[in-house]
Amino acid sequence: MIAIIDYGAGNLFSVKNALDYLGLENKITKDADDLRKADRLILPGVGAFADAMRMLNESGLVDVIREEVQKKPLLGICLGMQMLFEKGYEFGETDGLGLIKGCVKLMEPEGSLAIPHIGWNKLEKNEPCSLLDKCGDGEYVYFVHSYAAECDSKNVAAYCDYGMKVPALVFEGNVFGAQFHPEKSGETGLNILRCFAAL
Amino acid sequence: MLAKRIIPCLDVRNGKVVKGVNFEGVKDVGDPVELAIQYNKQGADELVFYDITASYEGRGVMLDVVRRTAQQVFVPLCVGGGIATVDDFRDTLRAGADKVSVNSQAVKNPKLISDAAEIFGSQCVVVGIDAKRNDKGGYSVFINGGRVDMNLDLGDWVKEIQERGAGEICLNSIDTDGVRGGFDIEMLKFVCDRVSIPVIASGGCGTIEHFSEVFEQTDSSAALAASLFHFGELTVGEVKDYLKKKNIAVR
Numbered sequence: 541m542i543a544i545i546d547y548g549a550g551n552l553f554s555v556k557n558a559l560d561y562l563g564l565e566n567k568i569t570k571d572a573d574d575l576r577k578a579d580r581l582i583l584p585g586v587g588a589f590a591d592a593m594r595m596l597n598e599s600g601l602v603d604v605i606r607e608e609v610q611k612k613p614l615l616g617i618c619l620g621m622q623m624l625f626e627k628g629y630e631f632g633e634t635d636g637l638g639l640i641k642g643c644v645k646l647m648e649p650e651g652s653l654a655i656p657h658i659g660w661n662k663l664e665k666n667e668p669c670s671l672l673d674k675c676g677d678g679e680y681v682y683f684v685h686s687y688a689a690e691c692d693s694k695n696v697a698a699y700c701d702y703g704m705k706v707p708a709l710v711f712e713g714n715v716f717g718a719q720f721h722p723e724k725s726g727e728t729g730l731n732i733l734r735c736f737a738a739l
Numbered sequence: 740m741l742a743k744r745i746i747p748c749l750d751v752r753n754g755k756v757v758k759g760v761n762f763e764g765v766k767d768v769g770d771p772v773e774l775a776i777q778y779n780k781q782g783a784d785e786l787v788f789y790d791i792t793a794s795y796e797g798r799g800v801m802l803d804v805v806r807r808t809a810q811q812v813f814v815p816l817c818v819g820g821g822i823a824t825v826d827d828f829r830d831t832l833r834a835g836a837d838k839v840s841v842n843s844q845a846v847k848n849p850k851l852i853s854d855a856a857e858i859f860g861s862q863c864v865v866v867g868i869d870a871k872r873n874d875k876g877g878y879s880v881f882i883n884g885g886r887v888d889m890n891l892d893l894g895d896w897v898k899e900i901q902e903r904g905a906g907e908i909c910l911n912s913i914d915t916d917g918v919r920g921g922f923d924i925e926m927l928k929f930v931c932d933r934v935s936i937p938v939i940a941s942g943g944c945g946t947i948e949h950f951s952e953v954f955e956q957t958d959s960s961a962a963l964a965a966s967l968f969h970f971g972e973l974t975v976g977e978v979k980d981y982l983k984k985k986n987i988a989v990r
Contacts, residue, residue: 561811
């Protein structure tokens with residue numbers, strides 16, 4: 541079972557719809573026991589870093605997540621990916637989960653590119669990562685964000701180019717994070733979710 | 740860099756897809772969920788459901804259609820028609836829409852744009868505009884499906900939309916809509932020159948060349964079409980193959 545962590549932020553149903561469509565057993569939950577029973581975790585998120593971290597802390601699930609990622613894969617999506625890092629700088633400095641080294645800052649693309657970065661952009665593969673086993677170099681995925689991770693290239697499975705190199709898919713051991721929305725990225729996104737379920 | 744988007748629009752009335760010519764003489768052509776699945780398979784980058792009657796008959800948006808589509812189609816969904824309040828935004832997003840398009844009500848109550856952007860984020864606020872050339876050499880904004888002239892200058896309106904935090908503008912030219920002679924290049928240039936948020940070209944597409952024309956001649960981020968796709972004259976895939984040959988970045 542894949543536990544979709546419900547801490548009060550984000551559109552959980554589009555993730556659930558995608559997993560249901562793929563025939564992958566899943567549950568939207570805020571129950572620590574479900575997280576322990578699950579064989580995989582998904583941390584979604586839409587909104588602002590500080591707010592979402594506050595809600596996640598209040599949910600009491602942070603310690604459980606930290607324990608469980610020692611044993612099972614976790615996929616953070618969009619803001620859920622950003623929260624995997626040590627710090628976020630949206631509305632002041634906020635501690636993240638610290639599961640991957642690095643921080644999250646407002647994007648500063650070259651040229652006069654608009655922020656937020658919204659739309660279909662190309663994945664450019666970097667370090668090998670099993671989530672991209674079914675994905676060719678240059679496939680498009682769907683992004684909606686204004687902040688981006690700054691981290692070591694060794695943790696980046698794929699970048700995308702938006703007037704700067706944006707870490708699009710990151711990983712460290714069992715922990716994976718997609719800055720884009722795999723549940724809104726057509727067949728490419730569904731394939732990434734299939735790979736996550738097959739880990 | 741971002742791909743140019745091809746967006747099929749499904750005008751919905753009473754749960755069925757319709758397409759009017761200059762908004763008159765509407766005829767029924769199909770089930771919106773089925774069509775959405777077809778378009779997704781063809782490679783549509785986004786889908787728009789537009790409840791064409793809601794803006795003047797007060798009908799709600801087709802939440803059930805949205806819900807069923809969101810279970811089977813995994814690209815962004817935008818829903819418009821009859822959106823008048825922040826609660827309408829919330830209901831529509833909860834049904835599975837990723838973006839909500841507001842048109843007449845935004846003209847009557849521009850604060851709706853800023854309120855929605857603040858609560859749900861700019862990325863989900865699309866402002867649709869129906870505009871037409873006026874006798875002063877400019878463009879005027881119309882509401883209620885192109886029926887009512889608001890004596891509002893298009894240039895002023897698009898700047899206000901951007902300032903209020905909208906994420907995108909969907910520009911429909913009443914002069915070219917349904918006529919199939921091509922997108923309104925002039926009007927699109929006029930708007931793209933005045934805002935930095937993405938502009939979606941709508942109204943007038945009749946041939947495959949019209950798609951390359953709009954991306955080569957304007958800064959539009961996306962092109963929207965309805966009848967061309969759902970009468971099966973062109974598939975989204977054919978349009979994208981054609982654009983690739985023209986060296987226009989598409990997914």
